[in-house]
Amino acid sequence: MPTPRHFSKKTSTTNMLNLKHPEAASSPAWRVGFLLLENFSMASFTVAMDVLVTANLLQNNLFSITPLSLGSERVTSDLGLEIYATPFERPALDLLVVCGGLRTPLKYPELDKLLADAADHGLALGGLWNGAYFLGRAGVLDGYSCTIHPEQRASLAERSPQSSITPASFVLDRDRLTAASPNGALEMMLALLKLQQGEALAAGVEEILAFSGARFRRVDSSSKKSMSVPLRTIVELMENNLEETLSLDQLATYSGRSRRQIDRLFQAQLGTSPSRYYMELRITKSRRLLQYSDLPLMDVAIACGFVSVSHFSKCYSAYFGYPPSREQRLGE
Template identity: 50%
Template sequence: MPCFTQSLDVLVTANLITPGSVQVHTFSHTHAEVMSDLSIPIRPDTPLTDIRLANLDLLVICGGLRSPRAVPAWLSSLLGRLAKLPMALGGLWNGAWYLGKAGLLDGYRCTIHPEQRTALCEQAPGTQVSFDTVVFDGDRLTAATPAGAFRMMLKWLETCAGRTLANAVAEVLDYDRTRLRGTHASHLHGPLREAILLMESNLEDPLDLDQLAHYAGLSRRQMERLFRHKLSTSPQKHYLHLRMIEARRLIQNSNLSIVEAALACGFVSSSHFSRTYHALFGHPPSRELRHDL
């Protein structure tokens, strides 16, 4: 269930940010309600025999620790037919088991939850089973954990809908990680972390680079080198990105006008704000989806 919801949340959030960017369907064998391994019912919205199966870009098999490993003939037959179509096939948790048993992972790298790793190696010897939590290999996508499922779907979203939308989804759903994008927090230089925290604390009245460097205990050149080396960007661009992300949150989740949201994030020119917003998110702030308050 956590793998299912993590991957589904990426797609649903993508549609909240950019309506209509992806279409999502859930299937079960008989189109009947399915009880998840956490005893939470899942209600499919599309019959598995629906003609739209042939139009999918990606079909993901979701299994769990307590899912039976017996592969029914109907599933193997269906997967065999789908593998001949121009679509990707994926597996979550032990979803790779069903793909492997159907012979659809031969010659591919994949991953599966550690509980089934050895068994899959024995049952599908033509498959290279990885210890990684997420594996992309051509048109086969597999994830072994909920975190892996999240990353798998983000990467797929980036491939089919663009990096801008994928990054926007990550900003919403994985804020703690994306706020320090490009490196692990444990590898951040102390003054660099301090500079980022200063940026986040001063969105309405942005500090200039000399002030940021001074308060972080760096020279301006040292700070620019750190940002370039650790985050592959400049301090100016990172600061602007943080302010735009906060402006979008305010537009989506508050009653502030667009001008008020822009001012709250340090933009004094509405035209500059609108141009920058459009360049980052692919649409002007006037078209941003506002959540009901």
């Protein structure tokens, strides 16, 4: 079996589903519990959990995730939807995240001892929406920076004068993680993932989750935002012409740049050549079509600009280490 080629920086994140690291499976999963309080923010909870679930798709066995409750087997969210949860009975965890919401009552006196005990046992602690309030009340935010939804900022300041409350969307301060909104929850978990597993995996998760919920349109990922305008123009030309590929001369004509300028842009910002980057885009599209459609191999090859199945198979094997005929077909 041939050794897979390495994708260049940007396209490697898109293809991480096929480039699993075998050593990840032997590492113990980091155990994360989400403690759901009454009327918790469903959006904050699901987006935070989605980051971890997606990371598990890219690398095996990174996180073990458990929704928890303070007794009931079902907890009602701010949307009126019920989530099944495991009653909290001092489970073995590495991170405990308190999930609150706009209408979550500031009660739960039993949380004070629970969180203090968790801190004494070295657990990392987090709070979503107004979850930081309960951390502050338990005294486990003393000496830490944190954030909370603006509606509860005054309450937290009164309960936890020894903590530094910021207006940031999220704060990751050592072993305390707090987020004030659903967007903050996403950024917080991506920051945690980057800290624990490195920038490449975090970028891979962000690449998958970077969609506009309103219209399901792709939002520019951080890697694309970092490109200069001329390079972004050329990359978009490539992305829009995968079936009938453009020559380097055509790219130069349409972008108003010389061939030499284009080559310099790719080498300086992406560390690869235009032709190799173009190939990686085509290979990436072919993998998506193979996995998520029932198109025959020939149709996939044509849709991605390959003149024959044999050429397509050779290029595919060069990157993934196996031919496209062995790809998992989820659409069949």
